[in-house]
Every structure is written in C-alpha cells, then in structure tokens.
Amino acid sequence: MDNFKVTLRKNLVLYLTLGVLVSLLIAAAQGMESKDFVITFLRGLAVGSLTFLVASGFSLIFGLMHVLNLAHGTLYMIGAYIAWTVFVRPDTFVDLLTPLALLLSGFTLQGVWAFVAARIRLSGAMGRILPWGGMALSLVILFMTLARYPIAVWDVEVFAQSPGTYAFMADQGTRLVPEAAVFEGLSPALAVIGLLAGSLLAAFSMVWLAHPPTAPQQLTWRHFAPFAVLSLVGILALIFNEPLTAWLVGLNTNWLFLVSVVVAVLAGMGLGGLMEVTLIRPLYVRHIYQIMLTLGMSVIGVEIVRAVWGRPEFIMPKPALFTGSGPGCPATTLAAWWQLNCATILVLGGRVRVYNEIFIPLVGLVVLVAVWLLLKRSRLGMIIRAGVQDSEMVEALGINVRQVFTLVFALGVGLAALGGALAAPSLGLSYHMGESVMLNALVALAIGGLTSYPGAALGSVIVGLIQQFMIKYGQIGIAIPFTEIVFKPTPPIVPASTIFLMVIILLLLPNGLLGKKE
C-alpha cells in the first residue's frame, strides 16, 4: 500500500496527463455518432502504426548510437517505392537483381582486400596513385557495362509508360507487361564479367585507399562465402530471368504483395547496414556532421525518387485479399469477410476499409510485440538495452558492439521500410511522403519519450488519434459547451494540434510521458 502511494506521488503528473488524454478521448466520443467514432479511432490507430514503425526504428538507433537519423523518413519513402516496383513491375525488379548482386559482391570481400592490401608494399607515390587509378578504371568499366545493360523500366516522360499508368492498370486488374529488355551490343557473359571486374576492382581500390588498421592473419573459406553466394545469385538471376519474371507476373496478388513487402524490408535493412558501415561509422564522435550527413541524404533520397519514379503521385494496388466487392459486401462478420475478401467491413454501423484501418494497425501491433520480445527475451535485446546505457562497458565484456550497431541500424531502417511498404497501398506514393511521417514520428517521440520503446508506441498512437479526430471534427464541428458556437478545426490545425500537445506535455514532463529522467 505504501509502495503504491510512493509510486503514485512520484508519477502524479504522468497519471494526471494520461487521465486528461483519456477523458479527451471520451469527450471526443460523446461529440460524434458511434460509427464515426469507430472509423476515426481505427484511422488514428492506422496513422499511429505507420508513425510507430518509423519512430521505433529512429528511437532504437538514437538510443543505442546517439545518431539522429534524419534520413529515416526518406528511407520509409524508399521502402514504399521499392515495394511498389516489385508489385507493379516485377520484370524491372528481376532485371535489377543481377547488376545489384554483382555490384555488391566485390564489397563483401573486405577481409580479403585488407589481407591483400596489407601485403602490398609500394613506395609512397605509387601507393597513393595506384588505388585512385584502380578506382577510376573500375568506374569506367562499370559505366560502360551498366550503360548497355538491358533493364525494362518505365518512362516518366511518356504518359502511357509512366509509373502512374502501370499502377492504374494493375489496380484495374489488367497488368501491363511491357516487352522484356534484351541484350544489344553487349553479350550477357561480357556483362557479367564487366560487372564483376568493376565491382572487385572498385572494392579493392577503396580498401587499399582506406588502409584498414586490422587485416586477417590468414584467409579461410568464410572470407569468400558471401562473395560466392552473391555472385551466384546474380548469375542465376540472369539465367533464369524470364521464368522468374513470368512466375512473379503470374503470381496471385496476395503472394506478390507479401514478396514486395519482404523485398522492401530486406532492401531497407541492406541499405541501413550499408549506410551505417560506410557513412555513419566514421562520424560517431562528430554529431553535427552526422546531422548534416543524414539531412543531406534525405534530400538526395527525395531527388533520386523524383528522378527515377517521377513527380506525380500514384498508388500501389491492394492485394486481392482486400479488394473484394459485389453482393455480400461490405461484410458484416469476420467469417463473411474471409469468404468474400470484401474491401470494407461493417463495424458498429460504420464502413471500415479492411486494409487501411484494420490490417495496418494489426501489423503495427504484431511488430510492437515482436520487437518487444526481441528486446526483452533475446541476447541481442539484452545487449541493446545494456548498450543504450553504456556501450563502452558492453564492449569491455568482449562483445563486438560495432557489429550490434550495424545490426540495429539495419533493423531500424528495415522497420521504416516496412512502414513505407504498408503505407503505399493506403496513402499512396509521393516524394514527400517521408517528410510528414518523419515530423509525426519526431512529435510522437517527444511526447512518448525519446529513447523509450513503449513511449514510441504510446506517442505514435496519441499523434495518430489526435490528427484523425481533428480531421473528423473539421467536418462535423465541435459544439463548444454552454455556447451556440460550433468550432470547425481547419486543415492547418491538424498538424499544429499534435505539436501543441507536444509543447504542453514537454512543459509538464520534460522527458516525455515514458522517458527516463536524466
């Protein structure tokens, strides 16, 4: 009983704040019909889930490495565009597999290159000129090969071949499959040789230039295994290009959707890992440079997306599981929905879109629990929690913290990419989709507590709910008690409302709702 009183007194402001928030929600429910409330509530949860996927990764990375990854929203966007590409243009995706795998393969031989570089003894001038020469030569080889490498791709300049057109047609159920790109002026064998040679030379020159302080004493098969696997994947993808494309194009959209999301997550993780190893790692002690770097990368990411996929917004079609219509729809029970795969379902009299308002919050919940279990139950999670407090001590126990950093960075970016891939069919794709979600995530983290995992979840849900209720009340108006006035929040108030809440909460609880006191 005494314990209870002590906890109560310590956290009085927190409980009062939570109480006020809950009563706000109840008051919001009083002001509208129950079907409106259900829809708005679920929409809030959906926005909250997408925000959470970005915020949780951002907060994991910040907590462990103290890196403010401002490119996180951009990586969310890139996840969306990757998922779209796999879903709408599987042929482009398959065409890209070979050059990507072969390009990366050389860089997996880090250990080998360090081993070789440590054994080359050259006089000063040659030692500096040769690596640069190798780098230049590798770029020439890669450019010549890639310029002629056939990739079937859309054309943002031509309306009939623009991403929007492909997306629209796929959504209508008639998938446009353009002619496959064929090798011209470059034989497939030469392409493979060129890509491999360019990649090997580029990777070696880079390692040679960097002069790694530690090199392996001897080489084992482990040093070569990733290279062998990647180059084999690349070559197999080239040989089986046509059947693979045909298989993906013919695949049921539910499975294709799953493939798209998985590819987006894996690509996001790969991109995150690569980013940490090559760009963030040299800047761990220089926080300002890190912020400049990640900010710059987010701008570059947006420009790349605009150049490759074009400026117009388009959508990613939903898988068949969520697009059913006709007699019996909207479904009234889950069983009926399962049979007919209706796009909407009736909940308390309100028509709820299954994908947007039920599926996305469910995935958010699954991720919430999965990452929670990872943090609490696994050895990796234990190391992460310890590293958040004192990564030097973790290293002193004999644990390779740098590897854990890379892994967590990859995981965090993977979560953001998952968010983007999930958002693509419901919110659509645009080159500024990253900005708004990033702003939401930052506000959510400030509300919930910057490095607290449950705080990220709570803050995201609060941000999502407030925004959606503000939008809804913008339509129906809030009757101010004891007056005749009906207040209708205008659209600019929607983002402002969450920031307003953030300011109040930070004034009351400077570390956010669930943040640690410092």
Next chain:
Amino acid sequence: MDTILDVQSVHTFIGQYHILQGVSLSIPRGSITALLGRNGAGKTTTLKTILGLLPPRQGKIVFEGREINGMRSFDIAARGIGFVPEHRAIFRDLSVEENLKIAERKKGDYARKQDFIFGLFPDLKRLIALPGANLSGGQQQMLAIARALVADNSLLLIDEPSEGLAPVIIENVMAAIRELSKNATIVLVEQNFLVASQLAEYYVIIEEGRSVRHGLMAELVQDQATIHRYLGAA
C-alpha cells in the same frame, strides 16, 4: 618469473591531452598488483589503455605472449581480461541475472559459474530478479566483480573497488578479491592505501602519466618517504 601482462612505455592521448607519457608494467601471473598515485595521475587511463578502450599511440602491450595493442576492445577482452570499472557501470535496466548473463562468452558460462559466484556473493542470489538500478552501492560493486567472473578471465582489472563503500562492505569486497586471486591475476587501482596495502603483493606508482616506482608492497609500506612524496598522506 612468468609475466602475464607486459606494458612497455605506453603513451595515450585523450583528445589533445597527452595523459600517459610512458607507463610500463610487468605483471607476474597469479599476483595482485596495485596501481597507486594521486588523482588524475593516469591510473584509470592505464587500465583503459590495456583494454583498448583508449588505444595507445605509442608503446607495446603484450598479454599472454601476444601483442594486443591496436586490437579492438572486444577482441582484447575476449582473450581473457575482465574489467570492473570505476563507479561499477552496472546495467541499470537489466536485472541482476541479466547483468551476469550478458558477460557470457560461451553459451553456458553463467550456468557453470553460478555456484562459484553465489558462493562468493550470497547476497546476489537473493537479488537475482531485481533491476541493477535498485541495488545499493556495495551490492553493485559485488555485481560488477561477479560480472567479470562469468567468462573465463585470466586477468582482472579492478578500478577503485572500495570507493564510496562502508567499512564493513569493504571487508567483504576485499575477501572476495583475495579469493579471486587464487585463480586469476589482478591489477587493482585503489585510492585507499590501507586497502591497497593489505591486498596487493606488488605496487606500481604512477605520477603525471609516468610509471615512476614499482616493487614489493611489503617494502613500500616501510618506506614512509616514498609514500609521502607520491601518495600524499600515508
């Protein structure tokens, strides 16, 4: 004499500050050696340099016959060096059991060492589920030492074990350190000369980043002039 750790005129910088300007140690296997010296002399920096947490710019460190300077910290530690840092650095959000488990280097380390560790510190067994943050200073010190015992370490670096502890608790910690020295070599940084002189067989005095004196603790205790000159009060 069998030397487990040999530090040869090591120079370490923190930022631009030249902290260690030539520290040499030769630690006999199975011994307890105390690093002595005034505040800011570079004792803690010496421990961190050995572990690679502050990599030396010059000099050589040989552990178990192998040169370890330039290696990454986790690699050095994994060769069998346990670290009990100043202020204990207990993981506050982890339970006592997790604080021990995280130090495993091989699966099952913790299960194997459990009896030994709880034999040494019976208190910890009772606190096993508590978060590290809830432990008292003495309990945290015991946990920090216990954490260094989970993996098979042949060398323990212990920084200020008596700092901020009540006299009764210091007795416990000292008894534990004596017990440990039966199986491991110990390098100890200790401000409290009384504690250091009772525990250690050898001493090294560090003054302004240089190792200036070393020898048998039994001889130092007699040498009031040296004690007064390098350590201030006796």
